Each structure stands twice: as C-alpha cells, then as structure tokens.
Amino acid sequence: MITPSLTQEITELHADICSALADPTRILILYALKEKPSNVSSLAEVLGISQSAASRHLNLLRERGIVDSRRDGQSVINYLTDERIIEALDLLRAVLTSKLKSRAALVEAEPKSGQ
C-alpha cells in the first residue's frame, strides 16, 4: 500500500538526513567521529567550538539516527551508526572538487576575468 503521502513522508525523512549534513560544523564532527568516537567536550575542544554547540549538533545527529552514543563512566561516547554517511559525504566532496577544478581550468584558459 504505497500512497503518495507515504512517498512524501519518506522524501521528507530523506531530506532530514541531508539537512543533518548541511552544516560545516556537523561535517567536521562526522569526519572526526569516523576517525575516533569521542565524547562531547573533547570533540568541542578539538573542533574549537563551544560545549553547548557540540552537544546540540550531536543531539541532532542522534535524532536523525546518524550518530549513536553509549555511556562510559561519566562521559558519553558518540560514534557513527553507518559509515555510508561518510561515503556519501566523500561523493559530494568529489563533486565539489570537480567543480572547483573545472572552474580553475576556466580561469587558466580565459584570463579576461570570468563569470
């Protein structure tokens, strides 16, 4: 029973995942967690952001199911739930790189100030 509204609901969830990636700080957080699961405050320190900002970003990522956490003593360790998120980010970064490169090539070829 696939209704149009069901499709739309899934598309909204799809967009929710994308919007979780739509912030520079969260992107940095995700790559950092890929390297090393860690707790809120050390993450905040590493990335040079406030503790509250880190907490909120992680909370959002948890709500979206992209990050999960387990208690370890007095701190809470956060980790990625699915490496495919990183794969997707890498793909998108590759797209970005291609664009930057071709733009650079244009500048090379056309010295008369592009646009």
Add this chain to the structure above:
Amino acid sequence: MITPSLTQEITELHADICSALADPTRILILYALKEKPSNVSSLAEVLGISQSAASRHLNLLRERGIVDSRRDGQSVINYLTDERIIEALDLLRAVLTSKLKSRAALVEAEPKSGQ
C-alpha cells in the same frame, strides 16, 4: 599552502552542496531531472508545486552547480551536471531504509510499544 581557513572554506562549500539536498521538493526535482531534463513550468506541474517555487529551487541548484540549464526556444531546459549527486542521494536513502527496517524489526520483536 593549506591554511585552516581554506579547509574551513571548503567545508562550507561542502555544506552548501549538502544543504542543496536538504529539502524534500529539491530531492524530487533532482530525481525528476535525472529521468528527464525539463523546463521550469513542466517540472512545477509534474511535482504539483507553484511555478515560482520551482523557479527558485532550480535557481538555488544552479547556484550550487548541481543543475545547469540551456535555453531552448522560449523555455529553459534544466539538467543535472553530475550524476554522482544522485549516487549520494541513493546512498543516503539506503541509510534511511536500513534504519526504518531495523526500527520495524524492533517493533516486531517487542510488542510492548517501543521508545
């Protein structure tokens, strides 16, 4: 010469691409364009959105370099610039599907109203 601020700038561009995907309507637009490049108003009609909304979404996608357009008579044909965007979307949708499935499995196993 890789400065921290350069890294940050790239991360911001990375996030810009992600945020282009962070809207249900735009996701539908991208999948529709993958199937068939098309002009603003037919896209609007197919997706059941207003012409102005379609125009603005396409404009944003163009600014981000995800969509490009060429004039064809009186209409403007829009098309994807890079199929990897779709790959990334598919990856993220797969992540979503996994989560929905495992959540469903939990409901199966645990009939005492989850959470």
Add this chain to the structure above:
DNA sequence: TCCTTGTATGCATATATGCGCATACCTTTA
C-alpha cells in the same frame, strides 16, 4: 510591434536554524 508563453523576482510572512550564556542535570568518587 503586439500578444502569448515561459521564467524570474520583489515583497511580506511564517518558520527554522545556530549560537552564546547561564544553569540545571546526571554519574562517579571522595
């Protein structure tokens, strides 16, 4: 040149997002 079709945009508005600050909350340990 005027009209039609197709597209972009200014305006107003409702909503969402990110952040710092201060503070409340939860665990563990002394």
Add this chain to the structure above:
DNA sequence: TAAAGGTATGCGCATATATGCATACAAGGA
C-alpha cells in the same frame, strides 16, 4: 551526601529559508 567532571537545555537573538502572490522580463510567433 557533597563535590566535581561531563552533558543537556531554557532563553534571547540574529539570520536563513520556503512560499504565495503579483508583477516584471525575455523570447518567439502573428
């Protein structure tokens, strides 16, 4: 149980985003 480390959150604010409506623009045909 009190103190300390670590985490979450209410509040206020500045900013960004999405949308409809009406309208300005652009290109092709009569």
